[in-house]
Amino acid sequence: MVRSCNRSLPTTLSSAGARLGWSLFRSRPTLMIGALLLLLSLSPVSAAPVSRDDPEQADTRKSRISTAAGSAVVVTANPLASKAALNVLASGGHAVDALVAAQAVLAVAEPQSSGLGGGGFLLHWDARRQALEVFDGRETAPERSRSDDLLKPSGDPLSYRAATRNPDAIGIPGTVALLWEAHQQMGQRPWSSTLQPAIRLAREGFLPSPRLRSSVALAQRLGATHNLAFQQLYLPGGKPLPAGRLFRNPALARTLETLAQHGGRAFYEGPLAQRIQSGVNALTAQAPNFKGWSANDLASYAVVRRSPLCRVLMKHRVCTVPPPSSGGLAVLQTLALLEATGGFNDPDNPQSWRDLALAESWADADRLYWVHDPIDGSVPTQGLLNPSYVQARAQAMQASPGRLPQPGLPPGLKRFPFGRPGPGPELGTSHVTIVDGAGNIASYTTTVETVFGSRNLVEGMVMNNQLTDFDWRPVVGGLAVANRRRPGRRPVSSMAPTIVFNNQQPVLALGSPGGKRIPHFISRVLLAALQWAEPPKRSVGLPLLSPQGDSLVIEKDPPLPWPINPNQLNVPGRKLRSQTLGSGIGLLQRIGDRWHGAADPRREGTALALP
Structure with missing residues (x-):
């Protein structure tokens, strides 16, 4: 457990009145119409189809941003989960009680993104003890894992689709252990x-x-014929779920009933754990080469309590959360680079957005290595x-904006000890x-x-394919890659749940799905x-952008219009690519004596509050 050590800081969050005035000014009809006409007149840039980088882009977007304000607020990616969580709070429950209810409902109603067969990170603020703590429920590699499990006999990586459904991609789930311990x-x-x-x-x-x-239809496109249970539940008759017909998951109901009766440890020890192990090993x-799980893989799983990663910025x-997630580090480094460069104060200035894109890409280079x-x-x-390292990186970034960044050598280190991996996919996430x-x-x-996940069902649960987050090639250029697969290890993540403090008290909390783009989304919102x-x-509703290699992805059809012409984001050496971006930001902000919540309309997010 780590106590918060926040210093007294001046308030920069404006009052509710000032915010409202600015919002009305920014949203005047003439400005809105002008911005929309500008978007319609943009020259076309290359559009990206649904791909390994964005496998949840088929989302139906809401026309309205869900908001709520009160003494207690819930923001989740699904209205059923938000309702369940709010009811728990209304009955006198703690935020963690509401979280358990929300995640359990998400496992039923949003199984494409999270569930009992996955993992996650919790950043928790205890108001009575004034303590901030991280619960690491990331999946682990089973003890029979080998670093080349996702390679072909030739030494080349498996194809993306083959790897995602491979049983060797399934990590020991940590979700239930995290919820139970919290x-x-x-x-x-x-x-x-x-x-x-x-x-x-x-x-x-x-x-x-x-x-x-739509997610079921997308899973069918990615490949779901390898698992009969998945086909029977989500693709009855070979077709995606029909609209207007009740969907039931009796096997998952039985799993949840077992957990309700016997507690979270029943997932890892006892009859349910044996059935899970047997289901995975089947x-x-x-996949004849799959070596399976041992009973010890489940029984030995443990949540890790970690110290939060904090910096004074803006x-x-x-x-935020520390390694094995790289997302929190990327958020902090992005904001630090922006502070070091300056010139990011005006959202109506294209340079502010260019600086943000550059800072995100330079932060990515460090965290991925x-x-x-x-x-x-x-x-x-x-x-x-x-600070001196960040300043040096900021100067290099400004001096060579067209250069694709490489990892830097932080103080105290004299060499680069690891092989440099290529980029890889990381997707399918939710936030509460x-x-x-x-x-x-x-x-x-x-x-x-x-x-x-892997489109494999066990005991009604979607099983993750989280071990694809390890680098598939364990050695590059004769050097071992830092994030290589080995027994008991947790793969690097981009998840970055975040809480912001002012005068030693929390004033803002947020997080988002989005795979490797998570820190890009969170940095922009912050x-x-x-x-x-x-x-x-x-x-929440302003546009997003995300650097990706030699491309800069700019959001197509954002919930709120671009305050600039996005074609002005011509960062040297990077191609502009316009596409929808599948964030799912859940934001809470304290304004005056009330908490205000906003849910990302890019998914089915819903904010609800108690008076």
Whole structure:
């Protein structure tokens, strides 16, 4: 456990009145119409189809940004999950009680993004103890893992589609262990009661949302014929779920009932754990080289408590999760690079957006090289955030904006010890942000990786394909890659649940899905909230951008129009590419004496509040 050590900081979040005035000014009809006409007149840039980089781009977008304000607020990616969580808070539950209810419902109603067969990170603020703590529930590699498990006999990597459905890609799930441990420490409602909404939905059924139905169709395109249970449940008769017909998952209802009766450890020990192990090991029928799980793989799984990673940036203390996630480091380094360069204060100036894109790409170069599971030695996070190192990187970034960045050598290190991996996919995630009436906060990002994970079902659960987040090639250029697969290791993640403090108290909490783009999304939202003084609705709805290799992806049809002509984002050496971006930001911000929540309309996000 780590106590918050926030320093007293001046307030930069504007008052509610100032925010409202700015919002009205920024959203005048003439400006809106002009911006829309500008978007229509843009010269076409290359559009990206659904791909390995964006496998959840088939989302149905909402026309309205869901917001709520009150003493307690819930923001999740699904209205059923938000309702279940709010009901728990209304009954006197803690933020963690509401989180358990939300994640259980997401496992039923949004299984393409998260579930009991996945993992995640929780950043929790305990208001009574004034303590901030990280719960690492990331999946682990089973003990029979080998570094070349996702390579062909020739030594070449498997194809993307083959790897995502390969049983060797399934990590030991950490979601249930995380929820159970957090509940045992902070929960105020009975564990069994928090699972009842999900049990009822799984047993009695619900109408599948447009996003769930489109995600099933996408899973079919990626390949789902390898698992009969998945086909029978999600593709009855070989077709995606029909609209207007109740969807039920009785096997998942039984799994949830077992957990409700026997507690979270039943997932890892006892009859349910044996059935999970047998179900995974039965997948050898589709992959003869799969070595399977041992009983010890589940029984030995443990949540890791970690110290949050915090830095004073933009006159606030920004705290997030440390390695094995690289997302938090990338967010902090992006903001630090922006502070070092200056000139990012005006959202109506294209240079502010160009600086953001450059800072994101330079932060990516460091995190993708240096971050690994800390079990293999410390990650140089302090050096990578050292002010003199950041200043030097900022100067190099400004001097050569067209250069594709390479990792830097932080203070105290004299050589690059690892092989340099290429980019890889990381996708299929959800986020939940909750504050209860006592001020406790849960910022929680959860995942099964690719849409519907491995598209393998065990005991009604979607099993992750999280081990594709290890670098598939363990050695590059004669050097071992830092993030290589080995038994018991946790693959590097981009998840970055974040809480921001001012005067030692939380004033903002957020997170997002989006794979390797997560820190790009969060950095942009933090810039809008902390530096541009935007209200939550605009912070979430303003356009996103994301550097990717020699391309700069700019959001097509954002919920709120671009305040600039995005064709002006002509960073030297980078091609502009326009496409939709599948974020799912859940934002909470304290304004005055109330919490305000905003849910990303790019998914089915819903914000609900108690008075």
